[in-house]
Amino acid sequence: MVKYVIITPAHNEAAFVAKTIDSMISQTSRPERWIIVNDASTDGTREIVAEQQKQHSFIKLVNVERPPGRHFGNKVAAFNKGLAEVRDINYEYIGNLDADISLEPAYFEMLLGEFERDRGLGIAGGMVHTNEGSRYVSQEVALDSVAGAVQLFRRECFEQVGGYKALPGGGIDSAAEITARMMGWKTRTFPEYRVLEHRLTGSASARPLAARMREGRRMYSLGYDSLFFVARCVYRAWVNPRIIGSLAALVGYFSSAIRRQPIVLPSNIVRHLRQEQREKLKGLLRLPSAGRRAVDCSASRS
Numbered sequence: 001m002v003k004y005v006i007i008t009p010a011h012n013e014a015a016f017v018a019k020t021i022d023s024m025i026s027q028t029s030r031p032e033r034w035i036i037v038n039d040a041s042t043d044g045t046r047e048i049v050a051e052q053q054k055q056h057s058f059i060k061l062v063n064v065e066r067p068p069g070r071h072f073g074n075k076v077a078a079f080n081k082g083l084a085e086v087r088d089i090n091y092e093y094i095g096n097l098d099a100d101i102s103l104e105p106a107y108f109e110m111l112l113g114e115f116e117r118d119r120g121l122g123i124a125g126g127m128v129h130t131n132e133g134s135r136y137v138s139q140e141v142a143l144d145s146v147a148g149a150v151q152l153f154r155r156e157c158f159e160q161v162g163g164y165k166a167l168p169g170g171g172i173d174s175a176a177e178i179t180a181r182m183m184g185w186k187t188r189t190f191p192e193y194r195v196l197e198h199r200l201t202g203s204a205s206a207r208p209l210a211a212r213m214r215e216g217r218r219m220y221s222l223g224y225d226s227l228f229f230v231a232r233c234v235y236r237a238w239v240n241p242r243i244i245g246s247l248a249a250l251v252g253y254f255s256s257a258i259r260r261q262p263i264v265l266p267s268n269i270v271r272h273l274r275q276e277q278r279e280k281l282k283g284l285l286r287l288p289s290a291g292r293r294a295v296d297c298s299a300s301r302s
Helices: 017-024 045-055 072-084 107-118 155-161 172-180 207-222 226-238 244-258 265-285
Strands: 005-012 033-039 058-065 093-096 101-103 121-131 137-138 152-154 186-197
Touching: 005 017, 005 072, 005 155, 017 045, 033 072, 033 226, 045 058, 058 072, 093 121, 093 155, 093 172, 093 207, 107 152, 107 186, 121 155, 137 186, 152 155, 152 226, 172 186, 172 207, 172 265, 207 244, 226 244, 226 265
Parallel strands: 005 033, 005 093, 033 058, 121 186
Antiparallel strands: 093 152, 101 186, 121 137, 121 152
């Protein structure tokens, strides 16, 4: 039997974590251990998880105390706290699962099957559909990218890339998958495996427009090619908040460029990323205009 473990950093997720727990309990292939790290929550997150831990032995609650507030470094620290709790398990796969996610019952059984069929697959996940009021809308990430909310790693790949590393502006998931591809691993989103995200990405700590501006700053800090990022913003112009959201992302990106903000990834990884992005732009230009579909090399969510 394939063994996997899941880690969920959770900060003030009382509104959604019960849905995530319900979907994990319903999995046809449950993890050996699911570590939910209560990251200094001030709502009812701790109590909700503690009650479920009593009923399900594969769930383990870990509590972290720290100063209040959200920060990407806090998520990495919480994840690593969870990582320390699985050292005694001989697992083959390890994943991050956000605490506002719901999965179909066979999600992990089917995803693990993809890993078993392709030994070169390093990171995989389903297609995230984000709540936008009365409907769930696909994030439509490129198929060679995996949303951080549902990244599942082959253990060998996770260890080779060094796991998640704290970055000032976020993008820990992107950094991991870019590094994995540079090392020769495949990264893949499987759109047939639908994932529901009950809160708009980035809205936990910022309004949608501010979140898009922060996205632009994050993409600059990761070393995104400027032409690729402009093309990405044009493609995403109809994602809410429409047009103005893409403009905000562009402002975030180019204001960082003007201020000569630092690129946080090593130069060899940045070169690899930009080469990937330029190849994608060339491929897009070669396609007939009616059949073009924009691609995003790395959909940063964390």
